[in-house]
Amino acid sequence: MIFFNQRFADKVGVRWAIRVKSSGKLIGTCGFNSINLKMKNAGIGYELASKYWGLGYASEAINTIIQFAFSNDQPLGELYRIQGDIMIGNAASESVLKKLGFKEEGIRRSSGFWKNEFHDLKCFGLIKPEFKEI
Numbered sequence: 001m002i003f004f005n006q007r008f009a010d011k012v013g014v015r016w017a018i019r020v021k022s023s024g025k026l027i028g029t030c031g032f033n034s035i036n037l038k039m040k041n042a043g044i045g046y047e048l049a050s051k052y053w054g055l056g057y058a059s060e061a062i063n064t065i066i067q068f069a070f071s072n073d074q075p076l077g078e079l080y081r082i083q084g085d086i087m088i089g090n091a092a093s094e095s096v097l098k099k100l101g102f103k104e105e106g107i108r109r110s111s112g113f114w115k116n117e118f119h120d121l122k123c124f125g126l127i128k129p130e131f132k133e134i
Contacts, residue, residue, distance in 0.1 A: 011037060011077065018048060018061045027052045030061045032069070032082075041081040042069065059096050063133060066100060070128045080128050085111065085121040097124045101132040 007013035015031035028048035035042040044065070048058050069079045084102060086093040098104075102124035110118035 011035060016061070016065065018046075018057055020052075020057075027057065028061075030058070030065060032065075035077075035079070037077040039081075040077075040079055041083065042079055044082050044084045053092060058093075059099060062096060063100060066126070066131055067133060070131055082126045084124045084126075086124070087112070088120055088122050094122070094124075097126075099132075100126065101130045102126040103130070 004013070004015045007015075012035055013032055014035070015029050017026050018028040018030055019026055028046065030044070030046035032042040033045040044062065046058055046062060066082060069082060072078065082102075084093075084097050085108060086097070088107070094104075103126070105123045105125045108121045108123050110120060112119035112121045
């Protein structure tokens with residue numbers, strides 16, 4: 001929690017909870033893993049408990065934070081571009097990003113590192129004029 005609060009205070013990242021509206025149950029998070037206000041861009045990330053996949057929660061949450069990020073009256077500073085990198089083969093995440101207007105931009109070779117291995121990631125980009133609210 002302290003890590004996320006400090007990233008927000010430094011204006012280099014922000015994370016929100018994804019909750020079930022009816023119960024308030026925490027089922028995931030989403031936000032900007034990195035924000036570069038000078039370049040007016042951010043990297044988006046999200047994760048959702050597998051039980052809630054395919055039910056529209058990720059699309060709704062990401063749509064909401066993109067609307068916020070591209071609005072002119074938010075405290076982070078004006079953003080023009082959002083990038084999302086996903087694991088190759090994650091068709092569900094590809095579908096979510098494409099539904100919101102993200103364009104596939106290519107493969108970023110060995111740009112992810114977890115479980116002591118490098119992973120290629122598929123890069124998607126969204127610029128403000130191309131955003132489609134859902």
